[in-house]
Amino acid sequence: MFEVAYLCGMTRPIIIAIDGYSSCGKSTLAKALAKQLGYIYIDTGAMYRAVALYFLRNDVPFKPEERDPQAVAEALNRIQISFQLVNGVKTTFLNGENVEDEIRQMFVANHVSKVSTIPEVRRFLVHQQQEMGKGRGVVMDGRDIGTVVFPDAELKLFMTADPDIRTQRRWDELRSRGIKMSREEVKHNLLERDRIDSSREDSPLMQAADAIVIDNSHLSPGEQLKLALDYTRARMVHTQDS
Secondary structure (H helix, E strand, O other): OHHHHHHHHHOOOOEEEEEEOOOOOHHHHHHHHHHHHOOEEEEHHHHHHHHHHHHHHOOOOOOOOOOOHHHHHHHHOOOOEEEEEEOOEEEEEEOOEEOOOHHHOHHHHHHHHHHHOOHHHHHHHHHHHHHHOOOOOEEEEEOOHHHHHOOOOOEEEEEEOOHHHHHHHHHHHHHHOOOOOOHHHHHHHHHHHHHHHHHOOOOOOOOOOOOEEEEOOOOOHHHHHHHHHHHHHHHHHHHHHO
16 A cells, blocks of 8 residues: 555556446445545545436426426536535535435435436536546546546446345445335345446446456455555556556
8 A cells, every 4th residue: 555655646646437336335445445545536426316316306307208308407507516525524515405315315216327317417417527537636436437437547447246245235234324125125226227327328337348347246345445456556557657
């Protein structure tokens, strides 16, 4: 880790793009990696969840059979998403309101993939994400970071894990927050989100050709972080030499 920190001070900051399936630990890894590197962490999933929450609260039609492009465009003009530190934790704000807890609820998770298929929503958020990453030195996780948002990112990681393991992780997380759901409901939600995200026409979830796959089915968070830091160090050395 000292070597990585040393290289961070000696080389041009890079962009690290982390994509992958639901509940694969993308955010956990991205946060830890950014902390170790002194980089900025950007949670793009939270941005899509915030838009979904706004649409749900304001009855903006977003399902394919009822979608109104004008209503969507007008709603997006009224949305401002920002991240602020609250008690040392990066927190999502929607139009000045702390919505971090609400956007993690299942009623948002059940709709976020449908909202994310809307081309206007994707263009709106991709532009913001690209602006956030202009200064480089960022770790960004999502579904299309290495393919659409930053196709030229120096390091691309693609996260995957066994569906049953992902289901257990998500179920444990929900139970720890007092949210009661059956394993079957959780698994259905995960697989349905993956299906929608992988099959949408606009920037679908897919592995970038030059992405490194990390299957963390049997990796601890620490082992996963060490592996990612090794890849980061190798990429920094390559960037420095090229």
